[in-house]
Amino acid sequence: MRITVSGPPGSGTTSLAKHLSEKYSFELISAGEVFRSLASEKDMNLIDFGKLCEEDPAVDSLIDKRQKEIGEQKDNIIIEGRLAGHMIRNADLKIWVLASPECRAERIAERENVIFESAKNETVLREASEAARYKKYYDIDIYNLSIYDLVISSEKWNKEGLASVVDIAVENINQ
Numbered sequence: 001m002r003i004t005v006s007g008p009p010g011s012g013t014t015s016l017a018k019h020l021s022e023k024y025s026f027e028l029i030s031a032g033e034v035f036r037s038l039a040s041e042k043d044m045n046l047i048d049f050g051k052l053c054e055e056d057p058a059v060d061s062l063i064d065k066r067q068k069e070i071g072e073q074k075d076n077i078i079i080e081g082r083l084a085g086h087m088i089r090n091a092d093l094k095i096w097v098l099a100s101p102e103c104r105a106e107r108i109a110e111r112e113n114v115i116f117e118s119a120k121n122e123t124v125l126r127e128a129s130e131a132a133r134y135k136k137y138y139d140i141d142i143y144n145l146s147i148y149d150l151v152i153s154s155e156k157w158n159k160e161g162l163a164s165v166v167d168i169a170v171e172n173i174n175q
Contacts, residue, residue: 001024001076001077001170002074002090002092003091003093003094003170004081005079005097006081006085006096006097006148007082008098008104008127009032009104009108010099010103010111010119010123011097011099011154012097012099012107012154012162014030014033016080016163019159019163019166020078023167025076026076028080029070029071029077029079029081030081031063031067031082032080034066035049035063045122047125050126050130053133054129064087067083067084067088068088071084071087071091079091092173093149094148094150095150096145096152097153097154097162099153100155101120103155105119106119130142149169150166150169152165
C-alpha cells in the first residue's frame with residue numbers, strides 16, 4: 001500500500017504520517033524533512049532556502065524526483081510532502097490535511113519557539129514561494145484539492161481523532 005500525506009506547513013502532516021508509519025509499520029519518506037535538512041546543511045532558514053530554490057530549480061527537482069522514484073517503486077510506504085499526492089500517481093490513498101493560517105502559525109511558533117507573527121509571516125511567504133515554484137516547474141495548482149481521496153481538517157480533531165478518521169479509511173482500503 002502507498003499512502004501520500006500532503007498539506008501546508010503546520011497542518012499536521014508530519015504527525016499524521018508518523019502515526020501511520022508506526023501503526024502499519026510502513027516506511028516514511030518526508031519531503032519536508034529533506035527540505036529542512038538541506039536548508040540546515042546550507043546554514044539557511046526556510047525562507048532563504050526557498051528563495052534559493054526559486055533561483056535554482058535543481059534543488060526542488062532533486063527532492064521531488066527522489067520522492068517520486070521511492071514512492072512509486074516501494075510498497076508499504078507513507079510519502080509525506082506538499083507534492084506527494086501529485087507525484088505518486090499510483091498511491092492507494094491520497095490525503096490532504098488542512099488548517100487555517102492562524103492555527104498553523106500557532107503550531108509553528110510553538111514548535112520552533114518563535115513569535116506568532118513571525119511564524120505567520122514566514123509561513124505565508126514560504127507558501128507563496130512554493131505555490132509559484134510548483135506552478136512554474138510542474139504546472140501544478142497546489143490549491144486544487146480534487147486529486148485527493150480524503151481532505152481533512154486538523155482543526156476539527158486532535159492528533160488522535162485525526163489519526164482515527166484516517167485509520168478507518170486505510171482499513172477500508174485493505175478490505
